[in-house]
Amino acid sequence: MRKSAAGRIVLQRGKDKPVRQRHPWIFSGAIQRLEGDPEPGAIVDVLASDGSWLAYAEHNPASQIRARVIAWDQKSWPDADFWRQRIAASIERRRQLLPQAQARRLVFADSDGIPGLIVDQYGEHLVLQSLTAGAERRKAQTVAILVDLLHPDSISERGDPVRKKEGLPPVEGTLWGTTPAEAIIVTENGHRFWMDVGGGQKTGFYLDQARNRAAVAAYCQGAEVLNAFSYTGAFAVHALAGGARHVINVDSSSAALKMAAANFQLNGMGPERWQNIEADVFTQLRHWRDEGRQFDLIILDPPKFATSRRQIDRAARGYKDINWLAMRLLRPGGLLASFSCSGLISADLFQKILFGAALDARREVRIIRHFSQASDHPVLLSFPQAAYLKGLLCHVA
Numbered sequence: 001m002r003k004s005a006a007g008r009i010v011l012q013r014g015k016d017k018p019v020r021q022r023h024p025w026i027f028s029g030a031i032q033r034l035e036g037d038p039e040p041g042a043i044v045d046v047l048a049s050d051g052s053w054l055a056y057a058e059h060n061p062a063s064q065i066r067a068r069v070i071a072w073d074q075k076s077w078p079d080a081d082f083w084r085q086r087i088a089a090s091i092e093r094r095r096q097l098l099p100q101a102q103a104r105r106l107v108f109a110d111s112d113g114i115p116g117l118i119v120d121q122y123g124e125h126l127v128l129q130s131l132t133a134g135a136e137r138r139k140a141q142t143v144a145i146l147v148d149l150l151h152p153d154s155i156s157e158r159g160d161p162v163r164k165k166e167g168l169p170p171v172e173g174t175l176w177g178t179t180p181a182e183a184i185i186v187t188e189n190g191h192r193f194w195m196d197v198g199g200g201q202k203t204g205f206y207l208d209q210a211r212n213r214a215a216v217a218a219y220c221q222g223a224e225v226l227n228a229f230s231y232t233g234a235f236a237v238h239a240l241a242g243g244a245r246h247v248i249n250v251d252s253s254s255a256a257l258k259m260a261a262a263n264f265q266l267n268g269m270g271p272e273r274w275q276n277i278e279a280d281v282f283t284q285l286r287h288w289r290d291e292g293r294q295f296d297l298i299i300l301d302p303p304k305f306a307t308s309r310r311q312i313d314r315a316a317r318g319y320k321d322i323n324w325l326a327m328r329l330l331r332p333g334g335l336l337a338s339f340s341c342s343g344l345i346s347a348d349l350f351q352k353i354l355f356g357a358a359l360d361a362r363r364e365v366r367i368i369r370h371f372s373q374a375s376d377h378p379v380l381l382s383f384p385q386a387a388y389l390k391g392l393l394c395h396v397a
């Protein structure tokens with residue numbers, strides 16, 4: 001049965017090109033008029049100014065991104081079967097690209113053609129985020145499809161600050177089965193980690209860094225390592241497994257550090273090899289600078305400093321601050337693995353920020369490796385905004 005759209009969006013003249021080139025976002029400024037009265041998340045037809053049909057999109061009057069395109073073919077009406085195919089195809093890509101991974105992102109929103117939906121797999125448990133009005137509307141259907149395709153033990157839902165920008169209320173809870181009451185163990189690159197399906201940050205574990213952790217570990221032999229913004233110490237466990245002499249985790253969250261301690265123990269790493277410091281990284285780095293403390297390898301993996309365009313300048317200053325301090329704390333020939341997960345800070349800008357940091361630190365710095373997000377967080381060529389994680393491994397002379 002062919003259903004029809006709840007309304008239609010007619011684009012401004014000359015604003016149809018991004019849609020034709022399969023960019024999924026339609027901003028309010030591109031829209032000439034809305035016809036009909038679609039509910040938040042309902043499907044609308046997208047028409048060019050000359051009336052030609054372009055796409056189906058999910059409309060949200062509460063969002064800056066007024067509509068998110070889901071199909072460019074008029075025959076592809078988005079019914080349950082349509083979404084089932086999209087979700088199955090996303091899962092299949094992970095089976096192809098990360099067949100061994102027990103913890104992996106199964107669905108990465110627009111990059112998988114499923115706006116607003118994040119699904120992370122931790123063994124038998126799934127964690128879901130629904131970040132747009134459209135995703136919210138199809139949530140029950142999504143859960144049914146995931147249950148049918150994967151037969152998980154549980155599906156838990158986690159909120160995110162971006163829901164607010166979409167006019168969605170905070171959420172948290174169990175969508176299917178029983179969320180484990182205690183932390184579970186997940187495996188990454190052969191190491192074991194505690195993670196809390198029902199608590200913790202984001203969906204519980206930062207999966208986007210999986211291959212970067214292994215990459216950084218390869219440079220850790222004999223090194224004294226500082227892991228700043230450690231969360232539950234996943235980089236630190238990799239560093240010790242890679243032969244680091246000693247590693248220090250710094251994080252402002254005592255809960256994260258408690259789990260970090262448990263993670264060292266879980267991987268058989270004795271307390272003589274590590275230390276956890278609960279502190280503000282900005283303050284702690286200054287304290288060490290004043291003390292003349294030095295490290296061989298420093299990892300900087302801060303939270304997103306820029307969540308809106310207005311914050312870009314302030315974020316850039318924040319990145320520069322921690323990076324010049326870290327450069328100062330490195331022994332000659334030391335390595336800095338520096339990351340930014342702010343989508344609004346481009347890889348190019350990030351490199352310029354590190355250049356500024358190197359000038360201030362008066363160190364000669366060479367890029368020896370570029371990092372990006374793991375392959376379960378792919379980037380559609382038609383949607384480059386999905387590339388949010390960037391990192392540089394730098395040799396600091």
Ligand code: SAH
Pocket residue numbers: 201205206209229230231232233234235250251252253256279280281282301302303
């Ligand atoms: N590197 C981690 C992920 C880091 S997420 C991993 O591989 O899993 C960012 C972390 O920074 C969070 O754990 C948060 O608690 C911490 N954080 C945020 N601001 C901080 C600050 N100013 N000082 C110290 N830690 C901070």
